[in-house]
Amino acid sequence: MGIICFLSCYVLALIFEGVRVSRKSAVLGWLALGTAGLGGFVHIAYLMARSGKSGLPPLMASSHDWLLVLALITLITYLILQIWNKQFSFGPFMLPAVIMLVGASTYVQQSAVTSTETPRFWVMLHVSSLVIGFGAVLMSFILSLMYLVQHQRLKSKQLSDNGLILPNLERLATKNRYAVFVMVVFLTVGMFSGIGLVFSSGKTIDLKWQDPIVLGYSVVWLFTMGIFAWFLRSKQQLSKQVAFLSSWALGFVLVTVVGLLVLSKYTSSLTSLHG
Amino acid sequence: MYCTHETADLNIREKLAFTSPEQYAYAYREFKSQYPSAEAVFLSTCNRVEIYVAGEDPENVPSSQELARFFSEIHQVPLDDLLDTLTDEPDVRAVQHLFRVASSLDSMVLGEAQIVNQVKTAYETAQENNATGPLLHSLFQRALSVAGKVRTDTKLSEGRISIASVAVGEFAGSIFNTFSDKQVVVIGAGEMAEETLLYLKDKGVQNLHVVNRTEANAKKIVDSWHGNVQIHHLEQLDDVLVKADIVVSTLGTDKPFLDVDRMKPIRKASDERTLFLLDLGAPRNITSDVGQLDDNIFLYNINDLEQTCQRNRKARSVEAEKATGIVIQAVETFQHEIYHRTTGPIVKRLREHWHDISRQELERLTNKLDHLETKDRDEIERTIERIVNKLLHPPLEEIRSQSKQGTPHSLLETVKKLFHLHD
Numbered sequence: 001m002g003i004i005c006f007l008s009c010y011v012l013a014l015i016f017e018g019v020r021v022s023r024k025s026a027v028l029g030w031l032a033l034g035t036a037g038l039g040g041f042v043h044i045a046y047l048m049a050r051s052g053k054s055g056l057p058p059l060m061a062s063s064h065d066w067l068l069v070l071a072l073i074t075l076i077t078y079l080i081l082q083i084w085n086k087q088f089s090f091g092p093f094m095l096p097a098v099i100m101l102v103g104a105s106t107y108v109q110q111s112a113v114t115s116t117e118t119p120r121f122w123v124m125l126h127v128s129s130l131v132i133g134f135g136a137v138l139m140s141f142i143l144s145l146m147y148l149v150q151h152q153r154l155k156s157k158q159l160s161d162n163g164l165i166l167p168n169l170e171r172l173a174t175k176n177r178y179a180v181f182v183m184v185v186f187l188t189v190g191m192f193s194g195i196g197l198v199f200s201s202g203k204t205i206d207l208k209w210q211d212p213i214v215l216g217y218s219v220v221w222l223f224t225m226g227i228f229a230w231f232l233r234s235k236q237q238l239s240k241q242v243a244f245l246s247s248w249a250l251g252f253v254l255v256t257v258v259g260l261l262v263l264s265k266y267t268s269s270l271t272s273l274h275g
Numbered sequence: 276m277y278c279t280h281e282t283a284d285l286n287i288r289e290k291l292a293f294t295s296p297e298q299y300a301y302a303y304r305e306f307k308s309q310y311p312s313a314e315a316v317f318l319s320t321c322n323r324v325e326i327y328v329a330g331e332d333p334e335n336v337p338s339s340q341e342l343a344r345f346f347s348e349i350h351q352v353p354l355d356d357l358l359d360t361l362t363d364e365p366d367v368r369a370v371q372h373l374f375r376v377a378s379s380l381d382s383m384v385l386g387e388a389q390i391v392n393q394v395k396t397a398y399e400t401a402q403e404n405n406a407t408g409p410l411l412h413s414l415f416q417r418a419l420s421v422a423g424k425v426r427t428d429t430k431l432s433e434g435r436i437s438i439a440s441v442a443v444g445e446f447a448g449s450i451f452n453t454f455s456d457k458q459v460v461v462i463g464a465g466e467m468a469e470e471t472l473l474y475l476k477d478k479g480v481q482n483l484h485v486v487n488r489t490e491a492n493a494k495k496i497v498d499s500w501h502g503n504v505q506i507h508h509l510e511q512l513d514d515v516l517v518k519a520d521i522v523v524s525t526l527g528t529d530k531p532f533l534d535v536d537r538m539k540p541i542r543k544a545s546d547e548r549t550l551f552l553l554d555l556g557a558p559r560n561i562t563s564d565v566g567q568l569d570d571n572i573f574l575y576n577i578n579d580l581e582q583t584c585q586r587n588r589k590a591r592s593v594e595a596e597k598a599t600g601i602v603i604q605a606v607e608t609f610q611h612e613i614y615h616r617t618t619g620p621i622v623k624r625l626r627e628h629w630h631d632i633s634r635q636e637l638e639r640l641t642n643k644l645d646h647l648e649t650k651d652r653d654e655i656e657r658t659i660e661r662i663v664n665k666l667l668h669p670p671l672e673e674i675r676s677q678s679k680q681g682t683p684h685s686l687l688e689t690v691k692k693l694f695h696l697h698d
Contacts (some may be wrong), residue, residue, distance in 0.1 A: 062697070150449065151570070152448065154450060155570070155573065157575060159445060159449055166449075168448060168450055168451060168453045169449070169450050169453035169549070170453070171451065174452070239547070240570040240571060
């Protein structure tokens with residue numbers, strides 16, 4: 001019930017943003033922000049209620065909570081960016097991501113995979129790094145999409161007079177570079193803190209190295225390192241090719257990560273410690 | 276009194292323009308020596324030269340002929356050359372004109388943003404030269420306030436409407452975030468190149484390359500450029516284009532000189548960096564297939580930009596109606612305030628004078644008729660007051676009515692003389 005409440009708010013906010021694209025209106029912009037903000041409060045209340053029930057903070061709980069935390073971080077980022085840059089249209093790109101994450105969270109494991117005995121520091125470090133890292137993956141994906149849309153409009157000489165106003169290409173490319181950097185740092189910390197968690201927890205965590213999520217994440221980590229290396233080597237950061245390839249690559253990463261979490265709940269062959 | 280781009284050609288406006296602080300100071304000195312009790316503000320821009328004068332006593336304010344002669348003397352321009360070009364707007368029309376000018380409703384480019392700063396500078400210069408007084412203080416301060424209201428309550432200044440400003444502001448601004456680190460190449464040195472340079476300067480461009488057939492013409496347009504500038508001959512164009520981020524082509528040619536075959540090696544040498552190509556030549560300087568050479572070239576010509584300009588112009592003209600409404604309202608309010616300021620003291624003195632007389636006569640009457648009861652005395656007092664108010668009504672109503680057209684100086688003087696209302 002709680003999820004439906006805040007999910008509805010996000011969908012309504014997206015509708016306001018969609019209408020705002022076709023007709024410029026400051027009122028619609030504020031309505032979208034207000035509705036999304038309201039959804040955010042309900043979202044936080046939901047996470048706090050679950051945390052109270054399980055006795056664990058959301059980041060120590062289940063895949064369901066992790067995805068909701070990621071959705072919340074994305075929402076807060078949208079609110080901050082939109083308030084700070086009123087003239088741009090972030091909603092049509094970021095709100096669908098928030099909605100999809102919230103939707104995906106209903107298909108993953110809802111029970112906690114850790115307990116109060118699990119070393120808290122390592123779990124928090126591991127999960128929070130991964131959540132921030134994947135948040136950066138998501139941002140980079142969104143920024144790449146925005147770049148491609150803006151690029152197409154400029155190429156076809158259609159900077160139209162509707163409400164879809166995007167930052168310039170150079171700015172999008174620069175922010176994308178920062179997002180990729182954050183992604184690499186935090187996914188690496190997440191990866192190695194996971195190893196640290198296993199070694200420090202002793203017998204409280206029975207992790208098998210063939211765990212599908214662990215294997216999947218390891219492949220994803222290697223893949224993102226590859227993207228980063230290619231990024232560094234690209235001569236032209238401000239180019240459509242960079243945006244095109246990073247949007248595809250990072251889209252693949254996101255689908256893989258969320259897909260693994262969903263599949264591990266429903267497929268016995270993919271049973272994982274992570275749920 | 277004024278001349279603008281609509282009433283006088285550039286030759287005359289150039290002769291009448293005030294181009295330096297020394298020229299302003301000289302003009303104000305001369306004006307004050309000839310009309311010491313009058314207030315004045317001179318406004319001079321590339322599209323207009325205007326002089327606003329005001330005074331409490333109309334006899335101390337120069338007439339339109341005197342102003343024309345003043346213009347003629349200080350600029351050493353024959354009076355006959357000026358008479359057909361100068362327009363005279365007195366009283367409320369002068370107020371309306373200034374409000375329209377400050378709100379950019381009278382500008383060549385409707386909604387342009389520079390004029391309000393130019394009006395403010397003109398007012399400040401007049402203040403520095405002690406040429407203003409209470410009337411022009413009120414007028415110019417109100418004009419700046421009206422301009423601010425037009426800017427906030429309408430979208431008159433939104434949307435660019437010249438080709439060069441649309442190209443640089445909207446399209447280049449949608450590609451690049453900063454311009455100070457970009458290599459900008461301008462091909463040609465004509466008017467369009469000059470205009471585009473202005474907008475590029477506003478954007479903070481520091482590294483400029485001008486490519487032209489003749490070095491001398493290229494030097495002219497970069498005379499006031501602050502930053503790195505290099506001048507190249509047309510033969511060096513290919514080498515210059517390798518480093519370019521923004522290229523503005525304004526050459527007058529009969530056929531395009533940049534095509535796919537020429538651009539291919541340039542693009543290879545530049546690692547296909549993002550390139551904004553602006554073709555402002557007519558006929559075009561760059562073939563349209565250059566824009567399809569790779570994904571990182573953005574090519575725009577005049578036709579591509581004209582649509583955006585027209586859309587913005589249309590939007591501005593709709594906003595102009597709103598802005599005109601604001602100006603009309605502001606003129607009425609200002610007029611009402613000035614009416615009170617100029618006629619208020621006289622109206623007050625007239626009322627006081629008549630009521631003083633009625634009170635004196637009433638006192639004399641009640642002293643003689645001491646048998647009267649209080650209620651009878653009150654009734655007599657009320658009757659006398661009604662008589663005085665009814666007698667006062669026609670002259671006061673006439674003053675109010677004439678004030679709608681401007682300060683009724685002669686009527687006020689007549690009232691003062693008729694009723695002995697001395698200062």
